Amino acid sequence: MYSQVDIRRIHLEMTTRCNAACPMCSRNERGGFQIADLPQVDLTLLEVQRMLPPHFIEQLEQVWLCGNYGDPIIAPDTLEVLTYLKAVNPKIRLGLNTNGSARKPDWWQRLARVLDHCHFGIDGLSDTNHLYRRRTHWNVIMANAAAFIDAGGAAHWEFIVFRHNEHQISEAQELARTMGFRKFRLRKTGRFFFDGQLHPALDIQDTSGKTIYSIEPPIDICLRNASSAELGGIASERNGYANYLDTTLIECKAQTERELYISAEGLVFPCCYLASWYRGSRRKRDAQFQKLLEQHGGRNSIDARLRPIGEIIEGGIYRGIVTSWSQPSVAQGRLATCSGTCGGDSPNRHQYTNAIYLKPVHRDERDTH
Ligand code: SF4
Ligand code: SF4
Known part of the structure; x- marks a missing residue:
């Protein structure tokens, strides 16, 4: 697939823990309770220093x-890890995605000194954001974002559009502008397509598993994920989605972008999609990759706490992934995750709208809002 010298981007999962409970996140069952087999782990500064030695960081963009x-923002060593990476390679671009609803403003001010971009996932306004970003608190998010921006940080607002917040897009964009966010971008989630079909809504559960409300895609068709609709049409035909997975052309995003994903357990995958193997009841296809991994040395063979990253990505499992793409069907070994996420009609390809660059607001003007 690639060698260590080819890698330019690392996607680093600092922790498996979160303060929030977003219903479409892999970490929980419909926002109700955390999936049973998910380990609660953080990467430490020492582990990152061992996995990513200076000579490797120097080649990264x-x-x-x-x-x-x-x-x-939940991992104890996040600031220290960012500081280490920047000290070794001052040209490296550092970014993170967050719900913004943890830590105190002074932590966010320190973050602004070392981070190049912070993408805040804020899906609505004070009366709607928590419907998807469950267990987050609006006032905390606003205070933290303001602290980060006022300390010079480049903040981007990312807004996942649902039926319950589509009427608030303009107001949120204006709030982003007045607070000093640099960009505002809509996300059209592809996650209403799951278990091989497009769902009109998702029931949200409490911790006992009882449905308490539902979330739905936006009514405005332009704000929906086009590939999800396309796949929904394919899936409604007899054997349609299975045939799609068998035949779609796979264009590996990790290979194109020259990137790696390192999980909070120190496991090295090409991408977040194959790394998403703790799934509760929701997906069977992860077992296919785990079986392939067992045939190529098992979990220890991709553990960067046990062996160098160069050895891992030139090892058998990475060759096995590439070989799988030319198999004639999923039943014969083609990885369904690769077809589903990097195939021609993948919902991942159409989830972002173009970012809107926001006109900078003078600090005095900001203070009046
Ligand atoms: S904030 Fe991110 S990690 Fe946390 S529950 Fe939501 S999507 Fe998952
Ligand atoms: S899902 Fe498969 S094809 Fe897509 S980026 Fe990951 S390894 Fe590559």
Whole structure:
């Protein structure tokens, strides 16, 4: 697939822990309770220093902190890890994705000194954001974002559009502008397509598993994920989605972007998609990759706490992934995760709208809002 010298971007999952409970996140069952087999772990500064020695960091262009299962602001060593990376390679671009609803403003001020971009996932306004970003607190998010921005940090507002917040897009964009966010971008989630079909809504559960409300895609068709609709049409035909997974052309994003994903357990995957293997009841296809991994040395063979990253990505499992793409069907070994996420109609390709660059607001003007 690639060698260590090719890698330019690292996607680093600092933790599997999170203060929030977003219903479509891999870490929990519909926002109700955390999936049973998810380990609660953080990467430490020492582990990152061992996995990413200076000679490797020097060749990198970007490290992005965002995890399948956790928010980087929860990991104890996030600031220290960012400081280490920047000290070794001052040209490296550092970024993270967050719900923004943890830590105190002084931590966010320190973050602004070392981070190049912070993407805040804020899906609505004070009366709607918590419907998806469950267990987050509006006033905490606003105070933290303001502290980060006022300390000079480059903040981007990312807004996942649902039926319950589509009427607030303009107001949120204006709030972003007045607070000093640099960009505002809509996300059209592809996650209403799951278990091989497009769902009209998702029931949200409490901790006992009882449905308490539902979330729905936006009514405005332009704000929906186009690929999800396309796949929904394919899936409604007999064997349609299975045939799609067998035949779609796979274009590996990790290979194109020259990137790696390192999980909070120190495991090295090409991408977050194959790394997403703790899934509760929701997906069977992860077992296919785990079986392939067992045939190529098992979990220890991708553990960067046990062996160098160069050895891992030139090892058998990475060759096995590439070989799988040319198999004639999922039943014969083609990885369904690769077809589903990097195939021609993947919902991941159409989830972002173009970012809107926000006109900077003078500090005095900001203070009046
Ligand atoms: S903030 Fe991120 S990691 Fe936390 S529950 Fe939501 S999507 Fe998952
Ligand atoms: S899912 Fe498969 S094809 Fe897509 S980036 Fe990951 S390894 Fe590559």
